[in-house]
């Protein structure tokens with residue numbers, strides 16, 4: 580029997596694991612325990628998260644690395660096949676696939692996504708990205724599209740139509756021309772698997788508001804993070820819809836604040852892979868708007884620590900308190916990265932999850 584997707588659970592704050600499919604996770608560091616993203620480690624991390632009752636694993640979609648000493652992110656697992664394998668090896672966790680609209684045809688995506696939804700008995704999730712890195716797009720011979728979200732709108736319409744129709748149909752759109760199109764089976768979830776759009780800027784928010792279930796986005800400071808939720812809420816309201824907001828953070832959770840801060844400084848300052856941090860920040864600054872503009876000047880450590888995401892650095896108590904504050908700003912979920920997922924997830928799950936439960940944010 581197909582159960583309710585984990586993202587629809589009553590937990591007020593959903594939690595998941597982000598970017599374990601890619602070298603370094605979200606970190607850009609040269610510490611020896613850095614995440615190498617081998618398959619066995621991916622499997623172990625997903626199974627730890629599954630057993631602990633986290634709601635989702637969410638991969639990054641990366642095709643090329645950022646150079647530096649370790650060619651960080653160059654090694655990454657493709658996300659449909661990764662999710663399919665994890666679907667067969669886990670019991671209850673949601674399995675996202677992160678898909679570049681301009682690089683993957685919607686008919687292929689519909690079929691692959693439905694395959695994972697069947698393997699996992701309704702636990703598949705789609706994370707749509709329009710992409711930002713011209714070096715990655717160059718490998719496909721595809722230019723970065725200016726109006727990516729127009730294409731995303733047509734792309735997602737096609738996926739939904741493929742699932743909804745039992746008859747072949749022709750499609751003659753701006754970006755796609757299709758003749759006698761079918762894709763069977765449809766996903767088990769209807770009208771399609773849960774869908775988020777990873778974006779920060781206005782057009783991405785409008786696309787999420789009009790067509791997705793969730794926006795996956797960043798913020799710089801917790802006190803100020805609620806404005807993004809309000810903004811997407813207003814956009815969704817105009818579209819007559821309800822859209823949840825998820826965010827992302829990197830975690831160092833230790834017994835004492837001193838230990839956590841010392842480790843954060845070690846991996847994300849002293850032993851940061853500096854050349855790769857420079858390349859990553861320069862590329863993101865030039866080609867993407869996935870962060871507040873001042874983030875690049877203020878937060879170099881955050882880019883080494885977790886690709887510019889929010890740092891949750893501290894004790895189980897301080898991290899649980901910050902997570903509660905993030906939820907209170909209106910966020911429904913947080914995707915988490917660690918320097919080494921298999922080494923750090925057990926402590927995090929053992930120590931932080933009970934505090935969130937006691938606070939009433941998770942069951």
Ligand SMILES: Cc1cc2nc3c(=O)[nH]c(=O)nc-3n(C[C@H](O)[C@H](O)[C@H](O)COP(=O)(O)O)c2cc1C
Pocket residue numbers: 638639640641677708709710711712777778779780781782783784795796797827866867868869
């Ligand atoms: C939380 C988050 C996660 C993202 N994940 C990816 C990813 O996995 N691969 C990718 O190429 N781009 C990713 N992006 C970048 C988006 O695809 C997009 O190019 C970028 O956010 C700039 O466009 P925007 O102004 O619409 O946000 C992500 C963006 C955000 C905010």
